[in-house]
Amino acid sequence: AAGVIQSPRHLIKEKRETATLKCYPIPRHDTVYWYQQGPGQDPQFLISFYEKMQSDKGSIPDRFSAQQFSDYHSELNMSSLELGDSALYFCASSSTGRAADTQYFGPGTRLTVL
Amino acid sequence: KNEVEQSPQNLTAQEGEFITINCSYSVGISALHWLQQHPGGGIVSLFMLSSGKKKHGRLIATINIQEKHSSLHITASHPRDSAVYICAVRKGGATNKLIFGTGTLLAVQP
Numbered sequence: 001a002a003g004v005i006q007s008p009r010h011l012i013k014e015k016r017e018t019a020t021l022k023c024y025p026i027p028r029h030d031t032v033y034w035y036q037q038g039p040g041q042d043p044q045f046l047i048s049f050y051e052k053m054q055s056d057k058g059s060i061p062d063r064f065s066a067q068q069f070s071d072y073h074s075e076l077n078m079s080s081l082e083l084g085d086s087a088l089y090f091c092a093s094s095s096t097g098r099a100a101d102t103q104y105f106g107p108g109t110r111l112t113v114l
Numbered sequence: 115k116n117e118v119e120q121s122p123q124n125l126t127a128q129e130g131e132f133i134t135i136n137c138s139y140s141v142g143i144s145a146l147h148w149l150q151q152h153p154g155g156g157i158v159s160l161f162m163l164s165s166g167k168k169k170h171g172r173l174i175a176t177i178n179i180q181e182k183h184s185s186l187h188i189t190a191s192h193p194r195d196s197a198v199y200i201c202a203v204r205k206g207g208a209t210n211k212l213i214f215g216t217g218t219l220l221a222v223q224p
Binding site: 050 | 147149156157158159162200202210211212213214215216217
């Protein structure tokens with residue numbers, strides 16, 4: 001069965017550069033969630049989208065923005081990168097925005113900021 | 115105090131042992147997830163619970179809504195079960211985001 005796809009899997013950037021992370025949800029899933037997991041830390045919720053509209057917002061810095069496109073894939077744009085942005089970024093998808101739906105996680109994108 | 119607490123934080127078991135990982139939460143929730151994360155790897159969703167008990171292979175998850183407590187059990191543990199097990203809750207209300215526990219690092223020795 002198709003799973004959540006994230007690209008790239010690994011990304012190395014310099015400070016103050018920009019990065020774009022992509023997430024392709026499971027087919028027919030209309031909700032996408034982004035999470036950030038710093039080294040040795042719990043994943044933290046960043047932002048979610050349902051039917052191309054932002055549905056919830058967590059501790060996402062102003063330097064980050066995200067959107068969901070008409071094909072339901074989502075992109076997380078990160079500007080003015082800082083060393084502290086180095087983390088594993090997970091995307092998850094579900095079939096609707098309802099609380100009763102399981103979130104399926106992608107493999108993550110490991111971002112390293114030098 | 116974290117809204118989601120797990121115990122133990124670290125667990126070492128011998129192959130074949132029965133394992134229990136506990137999760138307690140302090141907020142009203144609409145659902146609770148048990149997730150598995152291998153070192154350096156992605157997260158796999160094991161269970162989503164809102165009540166009662168679920169079983170999948172050697173894994174069993176239970177939840178007691180009144181006591182705000184959930185347990186993940188692994189029967190006949192195997193070295194390939196070695197991973198971090200994370201409890202995550204979805205608060206009640208309109209929010210969809212998950213709040214994650216600190217994880218339990220399980221090592222199953224042959």
